[in-house]
Amino acid sequence: MKLNSVLAMIGFLGLSVQVSAQSVSTSPYTSYGIGEVLFDNNIEQAGMGGLSTLSTNPYNSSANFYNPAANAQLNMTSFDFGVNTRLSQFKDEVNTSKKSATYISNISLAFPVGSKARAGFGFQPYSTIGYDLQTVSYNDEVNFANTYEGSGGINSLHVMGSYNITPEFSAGVRMNYLFGEMERKQTITTEGLSLLTDYNYEAKLSGFQFTLGTSYSKKIGTNRRFEAGATYTLGTNVNAKIQDMTTTYTFVDNFPNHIDTIHYKKVYGDMKLPQMVSFGASYRKELNWMIGAQVDWGDWGGYSLTEDENSDLDTRFRVSAGGYWIxxxxSYKSYFDRVTYRLGGFYEATPLQFGDIGIKKYGMTFGFGFPIGKDRDASMLNIACELGQLGKADSQIIKENFANIKVGFTLNDIWFRKRVID
Structure with a gap:
């Protein structure tokens, strides 16, 4: 086992602790439910529209944590690290604003265990909340200013395992340990009065989530292959410790004074996460090109945080398509002939609802896989860009134009191999 591989493992354990509290989001759409769900795919999958239920690495040397069964041909120890920068522009009928956030999006390590089994563990942000909004309302000729703030999110430490039941069929399971804090705050001020009212809502969450996966791979002719993959994420209840508090106060010399708590409640309950299903299929020519498509569905209408507090979320439906070309x-004459070029697109009916209006999300993606290191280990520097739109600009809804720029690397090595000559 190489020294740098050992250091990578140590670094993984340290980084997973350090990044658990990172600031991830700036979108007002994260004010609903658990915020924006981020647990989706790695960088190479993101460059192909988000295809994640399939084996999307042409060299079978990159781990798939979304569908653990799709690692049937993983033949090397694979360390993956990724960073995402999100650039957003928000528009309504009058105003425009811009915000950005950069965060570590993925750290993982996976490896073969014998000839038929695969295993791995990793860290990803699971969801994020991050918004800061202000509104003004009128009532009997009195102006009320409302400030809405939200922060926090859920993180995932996860392990996965898979087993090749036959040369063509494999099954796997992933277990996520979800943990984190969500905080929402509303401050109301009245024109002409120094009295302010704060509504604070905090939830500390922890619990487990399980995903089952299957994968089928059939060789056609000498160098073509058809693949299909599916996942089912079980609905689960996550432990929730909730603190709900309302206070009033005045400002004296820019400091809160005469603080009065008029409501306080602490609740121990459950956050109900919904069941989710994904299915994808692809057709490829070995080490040359691949095209595929995927459908995702999630029952977010069943989401709730404690028994007496339900959300107005709807089901989630997403269609994505993409592929790669080498x-x-x-080639020994041209480095760029060995680069993996990726392209894709997606359309999503999100769970967000404003009255009878459903919020749609769509976009296109592209990316590159640049070979690095030794030719035989298929390590890559991966870059992906996702350009999209969420919502639309009118009197009720904010339009978000966004760009996700993802950069990371996949490093591969062969572990646990017996030396032929010592």
Missing amino acids: PNFN
Whole structure:
């Protein structure tokens, strides 16, 4: 086992602790439910529209944590690290604003265990909340200013395992340990009065979530292959410790004074996360090109935080398609002939509802996989860009134009191999 591989494992354990409290989001759409769900895919999958139920690495040397069964041909120890920068522009009928956030999006390590089994563990942000909004309302000729703030999110430490039941069929399971804090705050001020009212809502969460996966791979002719993959994430209850408090106060010399708590409640309950299903299929020519498509569905209408507090979320439905192309993986004359070029797109009916209006999300993606290191280990520097739109600009809804720029690397090595000559 190489020293740098050991250091990578140590670094993984340290980084997973350090990034658990990172600031991830700036979108007002994260004010609903558990915020924006981020647990989706790695960088190479993001460059292909989000295809994640399939084996999308042409060299079978990159781990898939979304569908653990899709690691049937993983033949090397794979360390993956990724960073995402999100650039957002928000528009309504009058105003425009811009915000950005950068965060570590993925750290994982996976490896073969014998000839038929695969295992791995990783860290990802699971969901994020991050918004800061102000509104003004009128009532009997009195102006009320409302400030809404939200922060926090859920993180995931996860392990996965898979087993090749036959040369063509494999099954796997992933267990997520979810943990984190969500905080929402509303401050109301009245024109002409120094009295302010704060509504504070905090939830500390922890619990487990399980995903089952299957994968089927059939060789066609000498160098073509058809693949299909599916996942089912079980609905689960996550432990929730909730603190709900309302206070009033005045400002004296820019400091809160005469603080009065008029409501306080602490609740121990459950957050109900919904069941989710994904299915994808692809057709490829070995070490040359691949095209695929995927459908995702999630029953977010069943989401709730404690028994007496339900959300107005709806079901989630997403369709994505994409693929890759390698001009000549074995070229010695041109480095760029060995680069993996990726392209894709997606359309999503999100769970967000404003009255009878459903919020739609769509976009296109592209990316590159640049070979690095030794030719035989298929390590890559991966870059992906996702350009999209969420919502639309009118009197009720904010339009968000966004760009996700993802950069990371996949490093591969062969572990646990017996030396032929010592």
